[in-house]
Amino acid sequence: MTLKRFIEKLIEGMLMISSSISALAVLLIVLFLFKEGFSLFSTSPLENHNVIVVSKGNPIEKLTAPQIKDIFDQKITNWQTVGGKNDTIILFTINDVSNYFSEEEIGENFEYLPEKLSRLTDSIPSMLAVYPDKYLAKDFKGKTVSVAKNNIPDFISGREWFPTAEPAVQLGVLPLILGTLMVSFFAILFALPVGLATAIYMAEVADERLRKILKPIIELLAGIPSVVYGFFGLIVIVPLIHDTFNLPVGETALAGSIVLAIMALPTIITVSEDAIRNTPRSMKEASLALGANKWQTIARVIIPNSMSGISAAAILGIGRAIGETMAV
Amino acid sequence: MTMNPKIESKNVNLYYGAFHALKGITMSVQPNTVTALIGPSGCGKSTYLRLFNRMNDLIPGIRIEGDVQIDGKDIYSKSLRVDELRKKVGMVFQKPNPFPKSIFENVAYGLRVNGLNHASFVEERVETSLRQAALWEEVKDKLKKSAFELSGGQQQRLCIARALAIEPSVLLMDEPASALDPISTSKIEELIYELKSKYTIIIVTHNMQQAGRVSDKTAFFYLGELIEFDDTQVIFTNPQNPRTQSYVTGRFG
Ligand SMILES: Nc1ncnc2c1ncn2[C@@H]1O[C@H](COP(=O)(O)OP(=O)(O)OP(=O)(O)O)[C@@H](O)[C@H]1O
Ligand SMILES: [Mg+2]
Numbered sequence: 001m002t003l004k005r006f007i008e009k010l011i012e013g014m015l016m017i018s019s020s021i022s023a024l025a026v027l028l029i030v031l032f033l034f035k036e037g038f039s040l041f042s043t044s045p046l047e048n049h050n051v052i053v054v055s056k057g058n059p060i061e062k063l064t065a066p067q068i069k070d071i072f073d074q075k076i077t078n079w080q081t082v083g084g085k086n087d088t089i090i091l092f093t094i095n096d097v098s099n100y101f102s103e104e105e106i107g108e109n110f111e112y113l114p115e116k117l118s119r120l121t122d123s124i125p126s127m128l129a130v131y132p133d134k135y136l137a138k139d140f141k142g143k144t145v146s147v148a149k150n151n152i153p154d155f156i157s158g159r160e161w162f163p164t165a166e167p168a169v170q171l172g173v174l175p176l177i178l179g180t181l182m183v184s185f186f187a188i189l190f191a192l193p194v195g196l197a198t199a200i201y202m203a204e205v206a207d208e209r210l211r212k213i214l215k216p217i218i219e220l221l222a223g224i225p226s227v228v229y230g231f232f233g234l235i236v237i238v239p240l241i242h243d244t245f246n247l248p249v250g251e252t253a254l255a256g257s258i259v260l261a262i263m264a265l266p267t268i269i270t271v272s273e274d275a276i277r278n279t280p281r282s283m284k285e286a287s288l289a290l291g292a293n294k295w296q297t298i299a300r301v302i303i304p305n306s307m308s309g310i311s312a313a314a315i316l317g318i319g320r321a322i323g324e325t326m327a328v
Numbered sequence: 329m330t331m332n333p334k335i336e337s338k339n340v341n342l343y344y345g346a347f348h349a350l351k352g353i354t355m356s357v358q359p360n361t362v363t364a365l366i367g368p369s370g371c372g373k374s375t376y377l378r379l380f381n382r383m384n385d386l387i388p389g390i391r392i393e394g395d396v397q398i399d400g401k402d403i404y405s406k407s408l409r410v411d412e413l414r415k416k417v418g419m420v421f422q423k424p425n426p427f428p429k430s431i432f433e434n435v436a437y438g439l440r441v442n443g444l445n446h447a448s449f450v451e452e453r454v455e456t457s458l459r460q461a462a463l464w465e466e467v468k469d470k471l472k473k474s475a476f477e478l479s480g481g482q483q484q485r486l487c488i489a490r491a492l493a494i495e496p497s498v499l500l501m502d503e504p505a506s507a508l509d510p511i512s513t514s515k516i517e518e519l520i521y522e523l524k525s526k527y528t529i530i531i532v533t534h535n536m537q538q539a540g541r542v543s544d545k546t547a548f549f550y551l552g553e554l555i556e557f558d559d560t561q562v563i564f565t566n567p568q569n570p571r572t573q574s575y576v577t578g579r580f581g
Contacts, residue, residue: 208388282425286487289381290438291415291494300441305428 051133052145053117055125060084062146071128079126092120092129110135118142184318186257187264192314194261195268199313202269203276204298215270222266233259264317271316275309276302332400334359334528335380335498340394342375344387349375351552352394357545362520362529364539364560367549368575373532374422376549377500380530381417382410398498415442418491422503424483426475426490431467434475434486438494453493461489462519481512488519499523501531505538517542536576540564548572 052068054060063071063082070076071089080086097106097113100120106113114137121129121142128145136144198218202211237255279302287297303310333356342350350372357363365373378384379396382403396403403413415438426434433440435454444450454471458464463485467478475486484504491499501520505513520529520542533539539546539560546563548556548571556563556572567573 280425282421282423283427285383285386286421286425286427286490287437287441288386289383289414289419289421290441290490291411292437292441293411296441300437301427 049133050130051136052147053121053129053131053136053140053142054145055121055123055127055142057125058084058143060145065147068147085126087126090124090127092127092131094131094135114138114140180322183256183260184322186254187260187321188314188318190257190261191264191268191317195265195313195317196272196310198265198269199273199276199310200298200303203273204294204302215273218266218269222270229259229263232262260318260321263321264314267317267320268313271313272306272310275306275313278309279305331358333357333397334399335530336395336397337376337379338395338397340376340379340392340396342372342379342384342393343391345389349552350379353554355547355554355557357528357530359528360524360526361544362524362531362542363545363547364543365530365532365547365549366534366536366539366575367555369534371549372552373549374502377502377530377532378419380498380500381414381419383419385410415494416496417498417500418494418496419500420484420488420491420502420504423507424480424487426478426483426486429475430472431475431478431486432471435489435493438490442494454489457489457493458486460492460519460523461485462515463489479512481508481515484508484512484516485519488516492523497527499527499529501529503532503534506534513538536564536578548575550575 052063058079060079060082067076067082071082071091076082077089078086079089092100101113101116105116114135117129117131117135118137118140121127202214206214233255237258283301283305284297287301288294292300335357336355338354340350340353341348353376365376367373375384379392380398380403384390384392392404398413398417401408427437429437432454435457436450439445439450439453444453455464455468458467463482466482467473467486470477475483478486484507488504505516508516517538520531523529531539531542543560545557546560547554548563548567548569550571556567556569558568562568563572564576567576
């Protein structure tokens, strides 16, 4: 008697420990991700310990990462655009050293370089120079410009994603988020009606023999790795869209949505079919006994009754597809 | 009796695959009467009852032979529409099985699937049916509430109201009171007695007293055969077959 109770307690305890361990593990993983994620924001986005310097007379104190990128891309060519004097920006990077100085002037081990650079920025008031901070002279006469940190609002709403951009990293995930949302929205739009129709057909219309053939095939589809779907999308669907809509490139959100929809289908079908099958027979019979035909019964009783299962199916299906964005 | 029978079965055999569940049943039911089907579990009472609204059709591998008529028409003829038949032949199941909808919509369901959607008509019919099922006073203030909030007995009366709303002429009841307390049971028995004037009722029951109280005729089934069919009075006081005798006196079954 006491032994039995002891064993029960033991099993209970083991279950509790395993569940708390798994909960803890998930929590730790999430924390780790957040920590890694935030370090992106807390460090200066400037690459490779570069400094940005200007002459002493330049009123600019701060630049943002996108501004720096635009300057390097020569989209911004005048100081006025970033809040300075009306003057053309003269860009100087470490690669330009040889245009300004001879090798003797720099010295064999670049020992004279810091001093030369310091003087250079001083002599050309409209210069923006970017070079490694180890070449920054100790008695630097110019002024270093600080770079605004990548902050979270910009991270969410920024339109540019250049995680490896030189000289400043840009982290705007807006197009990524919007793209994912849009593609998955259309994927649901394609997949849900088709999946639901198939599920209803399999659960309520098809006879037992057909169902026994269909069900394993669909479950097999769910097991195909996403790369295969992506490959299929690239080889078949992209050219198809290209040809039918006469688009210059077929690699559109439409192709992505279709591939995603196809990937989500098996999950949607199997999960919602189970939900539909779980409708109590007595409820179906009640509807039929009142003179409702098969389709009225499906639309008015079976689907409303399995709604929660069907929405779970949609979420699971799309979740699986989105999680494996490799296909897109 | 010179009246034409409302319901008639002639030499009906029914097979679930290889299993012979109904063996040559011949029986006729007069209009505006209550017929009780009794017999031990598994003898085929439900199977026989479900013959009349063709509910058995849903079961795969079933085979039905013989002739079943309602109002003189073969209900298994190819030209007959099953959903039309089921509007004429209502059914109340053993366990209350309301839809996950409001009380009002449960009763209105049969009307709506038949395309009767006119608001004032539906409202009137719902009220009439709930009154007939002796439920109106209890639910008139909460028609919008879910049917699942009702007690088991109320749910069963709701299912009766739901069946009455489409004004069938035959009502099939499969142990309608088996899951209910004595008070709900007696309410339903009273109801059956009142409904007799408008409907022809066939009721399956395991409760001998109930069969005695509500029915005019009683049919005793045993192992898929109809052993005896007579006035309820005769079946309970002076049965011709010894097996009927021992069943109604509680000696077996
Ligand atoms: N769907 C089915 N498939 C195969 N056999 C069935 C099926 N339904 C019923 N049977 C069999 O047919 C016989 C009659 O069943 P039925 O349900 O008509 O009995 P019943 O008299 O209503 O019993 P109870 O009083 O327990 O409800 C039983 O032996 C049962 O096992
Ligand atoms: Mg039964």
